Amino acid sequence: MKKRMITLLAIALIFGACLGWGKPASAAEGSFKDVPANHWAKKAIDYAVSKGYLKGEGNGSFRPNAAVTRAEFAAILDRVSTNEVKANVGSFSDLAGHWSEKEVNEAAAKGFLNAGDYSNGFKPGTALTRVEMAKWMASGLAAKDEDYKTALSDTKETIVPVTEYYKGGLNKADYPYVSVVLGTGLMSGYPDDSFGAGKTTTRAEVAVILQRYEGTQEKAASSFQDLSELREVGLTGTNVKTIAPQLSITDGGLLKIFGKNVNLRNGIATIQIHHYIFIPGSSMADLGSVYGKMFVDKEYMVNPKTYLVLIDETVTPNADNFTYQKYLGAIDNDFKAGFRVEGDVSTKFGYKTPPNDGSHFFDKGKGIRMWSAGMFIKTLPENKDRYSTTVTANDGTSISVVYKK
Structure with a gap:
């Protein structure tokens, strides 16, 4: 009997390790063969892995330059968020049996995304665009704090300081979401001062953004001067x-x-x-x-x-x-x-x-x-x-x- 108990315990430990249970990974465990010590996002990647927000590929690689999919980012937001879960938010028709089904539905229940925006299917393997990322994070903040929700309303008519504001490439409906992520520093423009609404985001970039989001979700909207400017311009x-x-x-x-x-x-x-x-x-x-x-x-x-x-x-x-x-x-x-x-x-x-x-x-x-x-x-x-x-x-x-x- 004792031998059988030891065997069962060993199986449980192995099974738990496979699922990522146990203590967070140490810095050594968070090292990946494709993330050298001088990689610009190494600290953020190691931190995200240690917190369980992101995981490696199981073969010692992280794929820092790979695009993040809708399913991946929804799951990540679910893990990092401190939002309350709300019921009756709808469901996604094409997620049944998908690995991300539970976490995507929880992310929706926490206010990050709306099932109604994906009436033709969530398409979990689709690479997430930067404007989707902005919308999801701003919506999550708004679901947690009423003042962020007000900020979305305040910035509907604001001037967004990116090149697409005058040149085109940014829908007016997206002004509030982009304003909130720019105003809080969650996201920034490219060196040419464009926002790149339709571009995708890499896993390395997401690791950095997640670290910012973790702190931002605990701060008041009024604590960000840039966001206050964008709100005031939108209103006055x-x-x-x-x-x-x-x-x-x-x-x-x-x-x-x-x-x-x-x-x-x-x-x-x-x-x-x-x-x-x-x-x-x-x-x-x-x-x-x-x-x-x-x-x-x-x-x-x-x-x-x-x-x-x-x-x-x-x-x-x-x-x-x-x-x-x-x-x-x-x-x-x-x-x-x-x-x-x-x-x-x-x-x-x-x-x-x-x-x-x-x-x-x-x-x-x-x-x-x-x-x-x-x-x-x-x-x-x-x-x-x-x-x-x-x-x-x-x-x-x-x-x-x-x-x-």
Whole structure:
């Protein structure tokens, strides 16, 4: 009998080891022949394996460059998530008997994915796209914390600081999900500042993202400045309260003036203001705003004593031969606004800004939407305790941006 008990115990231990039971893998156990010591994601891979979020292939390899499938990522999210499981969330028609059936259904029950989005089948072996990944993680955060759910609503109309925002390649319905993952740092763009919505993600990249998600799910949405900016811009058209809280917007706020006609000097043109974006940074390493890379070329610096202000406006000339120089001459405020966005960032991101070579840009009676740049001082001269600029619409509506000591 004793021999039989020992045999059964040995079988159980072997069976458990095969299923990945037991203590987490040590650093040595987490080493893979295809993940050298100098691999950029080695620490994240070893951590993910030690926590049981990811597993090797059983032959000593990890396949760090392999694309992650829908089934794999759903299972991984189920493992890392601290969300509560909710019942009656639907099921997936093509998962019966699949190895991932239980974990995919649990991931859905935790709020990461919706069975209704896959009415033609989940297709578990399909490589997961980056926009799907963004949607799943943002949805999971929203299911856990009501403020993340509100953040998804707040960012429906925001400006997303990726090249696809103006150039195309990112559906408007995906703005909120991409905003949440960018705003929390869960995901980032590529070196060319594109998001790559349709691209896939490797197992190595997922290991890094998982480590971020593990921490992010325990943090409040309000703790992320970038997300706060994206939310404020989506709701109000400006990020001033997040970036420059010492500035006050009076007379009802910028929304009161946005979209209304404002006459330039001598009625030579009218403008409609759509957005004000404030960038406070003093170096390319720390621009201080999620929008910095969108509007500040690496060859140009932001004066540390000022805020760079980007103005999204529609300019409609009322005169023939309206030039950029005439436009600058018609600007009448203390803002020193209306200058072109310097460098190549406008071309990179695909928005318009006035040319600096005198080429034709404006046509009488035709509105052209563009971004111009201005500045606003951060600190007041010793002999002043207030600095302001005012914009007044044709119907008399006005707003003031005021700096007070």
